[in-house]
Amino acid sequence: MDEPLNLVLFSGTDDKLQAAAVLAAGAAALGKPVNVFLQYWALDAFRRDRIDRDHGLAPEAGPEGRTHVDDLRKAGQASWSETLRQAKDLGSIDIQACSLSMDLLGISESDLDPLVDGVEGVTAFYLNAGEGHMVFI
Amino acid sequence: MTAETETRPTITRTIDARGSFCPGPLMELIRAIREGAVGDVIAVRSSDSGSKIDIPKWIEKAGHRLIAVDNRDGFDEIIVEKAR
Numbered sequence: 116m117d118e119p120l121n122l123v124l125f126s127g128t129d130d131k132l133q134a135a136a137v138l139a140a141g142a143a144a145l146g147k148p149v150n151v152f153l154q155y156w157a158l159d160a161f162r163r164d165r166i167d168r169d170h171g172l173a174p175e176a177g178p179e180g181r182t183h184v185d186d187l188r189k190a191g192q193a194s195w196s197e198t199l200r201q202a203k204d205l206g207s208i209d210i211q212a213c214s215l216s217m218d219l220l221g222i223s224e225s226d227l228d229p230l231v232d233g234v235e236g237v238t239a240f241y242l243n244a245g246e247g248h249m250v251f252i
Numbered sequence: 253m254t255a256e257t258e259t260r261p262t263i264t265r266t267i268d269a270r271g272s273f274c275p276g277p278l279m280e281l282i283r284a285i286r287e288g289a290v291g292d293v294i295a296v297r298s299s300d301s302g303s304k305i306d307i308p309k310w311i312e313k314a315g316h317r318l319i320a321v322d323n324r325d326g327f328d329e330i331i332v333e334k335a336r
Contacts, residue, residue, distance in 0.1 A: 140275045144282055144310060192273045201279050 118247035119148040121240075126252060127156030129170045129195060130184060135252045136198040143206025150247075151210040152240045153231065157252075158216045166196050166228045199230055209243070211235045260319060261333065264292040270299040270327050277303045278310055285316065285334050292334045293319065299327040307332075 120142040124135050135157075139149045153161055160170050172180055188194075193201070202208055212227060212234045224234055267284050269277035277298035284294050296307065304321050307330045311318045319331040 137275060140279060144275060144278050145313060187273065190273075191271045193276060198276075201276075205279055205282055 117148075118245055119150050119243070121150045121152070121244040121247050121249045123152045123154060123240075123249065123251045124157035125154045126173065127158075127160040127170055128173050130172045130176060130180070131252050132157065132160060132170065132195040133192075133198070136195040136202070138250065139208055140198055140202035140205070143202045143208055146206060148207040148247075149202075149209070150240065150243050151208065152213055152235075152237075153210065154213040154216045155219065158212050159220055161210075161212070161228050161231055162220075162222065162226050163228045164226075166230075167194070196228070196230065203230070211240060213237065213240075260331070261293045263295045263331065264288065266295045266297065268297050269303075270297050272298070272300065274300050274302045275306070276300070278307055281307060281330075281332070282310075285314075285332070288334050290334055290336060293331060294334065295329055295331045297324075297327050297329050303330065304328040 120138070122135055122139060124132065126132070139151060142149045160166065172184060176184065199208070199210070210231050212231050214234050214236045217223070217234055265284060265288065267280050269280045272280065277296055277300055281294065281296045288294060298307070308318050308321060311332050316335045317333040319333055322329045322331070
């Protein structure tokens with residue numbers, strides 16, 4: 116269990132971020148370290164002034180999927196950002212912004228939500244990943 | 253499963269995680285276990301269908317003692333003793 120779980124988050128829609136947050140929280144609950152690397156639209160969703168807004172759903176959700184997601188939220192499901200906050204409290208979750216994506220979006224570290232621990236390049240991410248599983252969402 | 257109720261240790265703390273979705277109930281239990289002392293008996297109530305599978309597996313891996321998994325009306329109650 117010492118090898119970390121490595122999540123590369125690319126998509127910035129709420130459903131994919133929710134699925135990723137649940138995976139991260141489960142690993143943290145088992146004491147597994149988790150490295151999260153934020154790229155492109157996932158990074159955009161972690162902007163301080165945007166994290167709580169509606170980020171939409173993946174195209175395959177359709178109107179029916181939208182209804183299911185809304186129903187679960189109304190029933191009290193925690194948001195992905197709240198799930199990540201709780202999971203960070205439980206275990207070791209390191210969330211890093213991809214430096215290339217920072218340049219792409221034209222943002223600086225102060226634009227990011229405090230959930231994000233820092234900015235790094237892809238090489239640092241791979242080095243920290245060790246032999247652990249790599250998941251791209 | 254409820255026949256052995258009288259032989260069970262007294263519950264120190266009950267966490268009502270009903271209405272919380274996976275992995276919320278487990279996260280709430282872990283927090284309670286951390287805050288508690290060895291020997292504490294914690295009951296967690298969950299309406300999430302995964303909890304009755306996930307939480308006992310976590311308890312085993314984390315080295316605590318599973319006392320019972322009770323199916324109640326619309327929720328499960330999992331009882332665990334903090335062992336370390």
